Amino acid sequence: MRIAGSIGAAWSIAGITLLIGSAIERLAPRVSDAFRAGLTPLMWTALVLWCIFMLVGEGYRGFQKQFAPRVAARTWHLAQQGRVADLLLAPLYSAGYYHASRRRIMTSWSVTAGIVLLIVIVSHVSQPWRGIIDTGVLLGLVYGLVWVYLLTAITFVRRQSAELVDK
Numbered sequence: 001m002r003i004a005g006s007i008g009a010a011w012s013i014a015g016i017t018l019l020i021g022s023a024i025e026r027l028a029p030r031v032s033d034a035f036r037a038g039l040t041p042l043m044w045t046a047l048v049l050w051c052i053f054m055l056v057g058e059g060y061r062g063f064q065k066q067f068a069p070r071v072a073a074r075t076w077h078l079a080q081q082g083r084v085a086d087l088l089l090a091p092l093y094s095a096g097y098y099h100a101s102r103r104r105i106m107t108s109w110s111v112t113a114g115i116v117l118l119i120v121i122v123s124h125v126s127q128p129w130r131g132i133i134d135t136g137v138l139l140g141l142v143y144g145l146v147w148v149y150l151l152t153a154i155t156f157v158r159r160q161s162a163e164l165v166d167k
Contacts, residue, residue: 008087009079013152015091016071020145027138034131047132054136055143063144064151070096070104071148072155079156 039047074094078086086093093099096108122133 004084004087005079005082008082008090009075009156011087012071012075012078012090012094013148016094016148017145019091020141020148024138024141024145027134027141030127030131030134031138032131034128034135037128037131039128039132043128043132046129047135050132050136051139054140058137058140059143059147063140064147067095067144068147068151070094072151074100075152076155076159 071094074096075090078090078093082090082093086099089098096104098105100108122130125133
């Protein structure tokens with residue numbers, strides 16, 4: 001099960017990377033379009049304030065403090081004790097979409113629904129304002145993905161070290 005668990009853990013992080021990475025890839029052209037269109041001083045101010053807000057709200061509070069630690073812990077659990085179905089659905093498992101507390105499952109699905117709703121709403125905003133919004137989102141996603149990697153690596157190193165000490 002050790003090999004299967006390692007594959008499941010790798011699939012977990014790869015799947016989350018694909019999901020967040022695809023969002024980053026889709027946002028990048030819109031961000032470029034906004035800068036090519038030119039920004040007024042008011043728009044630059046809005047951009048800076050929005051980016052700070054998104055780095056703190058989405059990046060720090062959402063990803064670094066909540067999502068990334070959960071993914072790291074659930075990926076570790078998956079690697080150690082994951083069932084076959086959980087290994088196959090590793091990204092969903094690690095993100096807390098199932099096999100979690102009722103509150104966690106409801107929160108994960110609600111946040112996803114909220115994100116989809118916001119995507120639909122923002123898609124109706126014209127450039128360069130849409131690009132300004134997308135710049136903040138892009139920064140938050142990149143920041144968050146880096147923290148997923150960091151906390152997962154830290155979790156695996158610490159817990160493997162603890163296992164070696166216990167033996």
